[in-house]
Amino acid sequence: MSTRTIVHSDPDALVTGAAGRLLERLSVLQSTDGVAQLCLTGGRIANRIYRGLAEQLPGSPLDGTRVELWWGDERWVPTEHPDRNAGEALAILAPTLAMDPSRVHPMPAADGNVSIEDSVDGYAAELGETTFDICLLGVGPDGHVASLFPGHPGLESPTGAKVIAVHDSPKPPPERLSLSLATLNRSREVWFVVSGADKAEAVRRAHDGDLEVPAARVRGREATVWLIDEDAASLL
Numbered sequence: 001m002s003t004r005t006i007v008h009s010d011p012d013a014l015v016t017g018a019a020g021r022l023l024e025r026l027s028v029l030q031s032t033d034g035v036a037q038l039c040l041t042g043g044r045i046a047n048r049i050y051r052g053l054a055e056q057l058p059g060s061p062l063d064g065t066r067v068e069l070w071w072g073d074e075r076w077v078p079t080e081h082p083d084r085n086a087g088e089a090l091a092i093l094a095p096t097l098a099m100d101p102s103r104v105h106p107m108p109a110a111d112g113n114v115s116i117e118d119s120v121d122g123y124a125a126e127l128g129e130t131t132f133d134i135c136l137l138g139v140g141p142d143g144h145v146a147s148l149f150p151g152h153p154g155l156e157s158p159t160g161a162k163v164i165a166v167h168d169s170p171k172p173p174p175e176r177l178s179l180s181l182a183t184l185n186r187s188r189e190v191w192f193v194v195s196g197a198d199k200a201e202a203v204r205r206a207h208d209g210d211l212e213v214p215a216a217r218v219r220g221r222e223a224t225v226w227l228i229d230e231d232a233a234s235l236l
């Protein structure tokens with residue numbers, strides 16, 4: 001298992017570099033495995049990377065219908081709510097990425113009467129034994145990844161739980177769904193995408209292996225890649 005940290009000069013370079021790397025890696029995965037399993041994250045830098053990917057897509061060999069999309073976490077709001085991670089990512093990708101709807105797996109939304117707990121069970125069943133080829137993860141200033149927050153009960157999920165319900169999240173909105181640490185750690189490759197000086201301390205602590213920081217507890221089985229800008233890398 002290798003860990004690499006790639007530092008880009010600024011957020012624009014990070015976005016262009018990460019989007020290009022993703023496009024290339026997904027295309028290679030498709031040429032060997034047929035379908036690439038990609039787990040998306042929420043957050044500002046990730047959405048910028050999806051925009052970069054959408055821009056670089058035309059003319060690339062990537063076949064959108066052979067990308068299977070999953071989400072690492074979701075805000076528990078109705079489908080049409082602008083806070084939804086899946087809503088924003090899909091709105092960005094849809095104009096250029098021709099997707100196969102049966103391969104797009106947004107987490108459930110707070111529509112109707114389904115409880116967050118039932119939704120967790122439903123997503124775990126949908127996920128089954130899927131292994132992500134690439135799992136993208138943004139990192140918060142406190143070192144959270146997906147919706148796994150430091151010192152929060154959800155971090156230590158019951159053994160075997162694939163997906164968890166998060167209540168009282170320190171980052172709004174308070175209710176969320178998240179993949180568990182165990183599920184994230186089944187990924188072949190984990191790519192952290194991080195921008196900004198407010199993340200520098202969390203990036204440093206994760207690199208130092210400080211296990212209070214959730215990001216330090218996630219590793220790809222084959223590779224872990226940190227794609228960051230100089231501000232986020234300033235304490236390394």
Ligand SMILES: O=C(O)[C@H](O)[C@@H](O)[C@H](O)[C@H](O)COP(=O)(O)O
Pocket residue numbers: 041042043044045046073074075085137138139140144145146147171
């Ligand atoms: O739903 C969410 O809010 C995210 O999945 C969360 O884990 C995010 O990735 C980080 O907070 C980084 O977000 P930024 O890039 O916006 O700082």
